[in-house]
Amino acid sequence: xxxxxxxxxxxxxxxxxxxxxxxxxxxxxxxxxxxxxxxxxxxxxxxxxxxxxxxxxxxxxxxxxxxxxxxxxxxxxxxxxxxxxxxxxxxxxxxxxxxxxxxxxxxxxxxxxxxxxxxxxxxxxxxxxxxxxxxxxxxxxxxxxxxxxxxxxxxxxxxxxxxxxxxxxxxxxxxxxxxxxxxxxxxxxxxxxxxxxxxxxxxxxxxxxxxxxxxxxxxxxxxxxxxxxxxxxxxxxxxxxxxxxxxxxxxxxxxxxxxxxxxxxxxxxxxxxxxxxxxxxxxxxxxxxxxxxxxxxxxxxxxxxxxxxxxxxxxxxxxxxxxxxxxxxxxxxxxxxxxxxxxxxxxxxxxxxxxxxxxxxxxxxxxxxxxxxxxxxxxxxxxxxxxxxxxxxxxxxxxxxxxxxx
Numbered sequence: 001x002x003x004x005x006x007x008x009x010x011x012x013x014x015x016x017x018x019x020x021x022x023x024x025x026x027x028x029x030x031x032x033x034x035x036x037x038x039x040x041x042x043x044x045x046x047x048x049x050x051x052x053x054x055x056x057x058x059x060x061x062x063x064x065x066x067x068x069x070x071x072x073x074x075x076x077x078x079x080x081x082x083x084x085x086x087x088x089x090x091x092x093x094x095x096x097x098x099x100x101x102x103x104x105x106x107x108x109x110x111x112x113x114x115x116x117x118x119x120x121x122x123x124x125x126x127x128x129x130x131x132x133x134x135x136x137x138x139x140x141x142x143x144x145x146x147x148x149x150x151x152x153x154x155x156x157x158x159x160x161x162x163x164x165x166x167x168x169x170x171x172x173x174x175x176x177x178x179x180x181x182x183x184x185x186x187x188x189x190x191x192x193x194x195x196x197x198x199x200x201x202x203x204x205x206x207x208x209x210x211x212x213x214x215x216x217x218x219x220x221x222x223x224x225x226x227x228x229x230x231x232x233x234x235x236x237x238x239x240x241x242x243x244x245x246x247x248x249x250x251x252x253x254x255x256x257x258x259x260x261x262x263x264x265x266x267x268x269x270x271x272x273x274x275x276x277x278x279x280x281x282x283x284x285x286x287x288x289x290x291x292x293x294x295x296x297x298x299x300x301x302x303x304x305x306x307x308x309x310x311x312x313x314x315x316x317x318x319x320x321x322x323x324x325x326x327x328x329x330x331x332x333x334x335x336x337x338x339x340x341x342x343x344x345x346x347x348x349x350x351x352x353x354x355x356x357x358x359x360x361x362x363x364x365x366x367x368x369x370x371x372x373x374x375x376x377x378x379x380x381x382x383x384x385x386x387x388x389x390x391x392x393x394x395x396x397x398x399x400x401x402x403x404x405x406x
Contacts, residue, residue, distance in 0.1 A: 004109035004404055005037040007133075009124050011092050011117045013042045015065035016209070016291035019049050022320065023140070023180065023203050023393075024114050028067045030397035037106070041099070043092040044071040047080040050289065058095060059102055072096065081265075086159070089119035096123025100130045107131040110404050113170075114138040118163045121170040136403060137174035138201075142187060142315060143167065149312045150237050171197075176403050181316030182341050201399045204391035205323040210294055225257040226369045229300030229330075231293060232321045234264030239306040242335065244273050245358035246365060247282050254281075256369065261285040261296055297328035301376070302350070302368045306335035309355045313338045326387030330380040333364050349383025 010024040028040040039061070044053050058073045072095040077084035111133045113124035121137060128135040144163040147153045153160050171177055171193045177184075180203045185195045228247075234240060240260065247258045258281055260270075267284065274282045288296050297303065303325040307317060317338045325332050326343075332350035334343070344350045351364040368376060389395075 003034070003036045005039075005106060006031055006110045006112065006404065007039045007041060007108040007127075008112045008114070009041045009096065009120055010114040011043045011089065011120050012046050012048050013040055013114070014049055015040075015067060015069065016289065017065050018051065018053060020290045020320070021206070023201075023396075024112070024138075025065070025067060026204070026206055026393040027112070027397050027400050029065070029206075030394055031401065032067055034397075034401070039068050039070050039108070041070040041072065041096070043074045043088055045074060045076055046088065047077070047085065059098060070099070072098075089117040092117070093119045093121075093123035096120065097126050100127060108133050110134050110136070112136045112138060112400070113174075114140060115170070116141055116143050118143050118166045118170065121166055125170075125173055134175045134404075135173070136176045136178055137170045139177065139179040139181065139184060140318075142181070142184070142312065145187075146312060149310055150308075168193075176406075178400075178403075179316075180318035182318075183314060183316045183339070187315050199399065199403065201396055202391060203318045203320055203323055204393045204396045205327040205387060206393050207327070207388070209291055210327055225255050226302075227300045228256065228258045228302055228304060228365055229261070229297065230259070230304045231261040231288065231296065231324070232319075234260070234262055234266045234270060236266060237308055239308045239335065239355055240266065240270060241273075242306060242355070242358050242361060243304055244270060244279070244282065246362040247274075247279055248277050249358060249362040250365065251277075251279060251281060253366075256281060256365065258282045259285060259300065261288055263287045293324055294328060297324065297330065300328075300330060302331045302333060302365065303328065304333050304335075306355060307337075309337055316341050323387060323391050326383045326391060328380070329377075329384040331368050331376055332383060333361065333368070335361055344383075347383045347386035349379050349386065 008024045008028045013022055013024045014020055015025050025040060028038045032038045044055050055071055055073050061068060061070045072092055074088040074091050075084045108131055111124055111128050113121055124135060144160045147160065148155055168191060176199060177197045178199045178201045182200050185198045188195045188198055230243060232238060250256050305319055305322050305325060313336065317336055332344050334350060334352045335355045337355045342352060344352045353360045353364050
């Protein structure tokens with residue numbers, strides 16, 4: 001008996017070779033390995049793709065990184081803050097409707113639509129009615145709430161109002177609602193949406209991308225400094241300013257080095273801060289592709305993940321970098337105020353501190369630095385073991401597969 005056809009729709013998805021991977025790609029990859037007929041449907045271009053992908057027709061399908069990727073042609077834009085990025089939300093949603101004719105002979109049994117962008121839901125819902133498919137709506141960020149709380153947008157903004165209407169419609173019309181946010185059902189309750197539809201599926205990591213193990217003692221024999229590492233976006237939401245404040249407090253500890261890997265619009269401001277305070281203990285390194293990130297993490301002694309304080313996080317958090325950090329087997333310092341979600345404490349693999357206290361953050365760094373190397377190694381390995389049991393994408397895909405047969 002043939003297994004069902006499954007479509008994953010995610011405007012901003014990519015694969016490790018052309019972008020960052022992400023949960024939608026890994027679910028698609030794992031189901032493909034299990035014998036499902038899978039398509040990953042994305043917009044081309046979008047600002048999270050590493051390189052331009054040539055495309056001649058409005059719809060093109062290619063096998064990339066073991067997944068059939070369907071590219072829907074959008075409008076070129078240069079910046080994540082471009083008006084054309086917003087226009088592309090609507091272009092993508094309209095082009096989704098064209099897939100009804102293109103794939104009428106091989107219709108999906110199951111459509112998994114991921115937000116953001118919310119606008120994609122309208123195209124996905126159209127397809128689900130035409131194909132008579134079951135529809136899952138996956139929430140990675142709560143839009144438009146995130147745009148209001150962290151982006152400073154007004155609830156009265158016309159686009160925000162449109163997105164609010166689509167958000168509610170998506171929750172009502174979908175067969176199931178999934179999210180990487182553990183407490184997302186609180187949001188559904190506030191909107192008086194049936195919470196029984198909700199399933200928590202966290203982000204995770206792909207064990208096949210891991211580097212060969214290297215112990216802390218082996219690494220440290222060739223490095224005299226204690227290295228505090230961060231990988232990811234240089235944005236306000238990630239509270240890197242608090243990390244820099246901690247670096248300032250630790251300025252006189254000549255054997256502590258902060259290495260920040262990534263890119264983002266806050267990089268110039270961060271560099272200016274370091275120049276103003278003559279911080280020679282902070283080094284900025286270029287973005288590293290997803291499939292190479294574990295080679296970078298192996299050279300750090302402790303890994304940092306944070307977020308600015310926000311009421312938004314009462315619904316949960318699930319930063320992608322956290323699961324890469326777990327898998328790296330290094331101690332983690334976590335400075336996110338996330339009620340009822342304490343992953344570092346649960347794994348006993350690091351320290352959790354406030355998202356607004358740079359002194360507490362600097363003390364946590366010193367506490368881990370002053371541990372014996374073998375104790376740090378054991379701490380990091382506890383995190384890896386915890387992740388192997390709870391956040392391996394092969395395990396998380398079981399949850400997606402359960403919805404297919406529910």
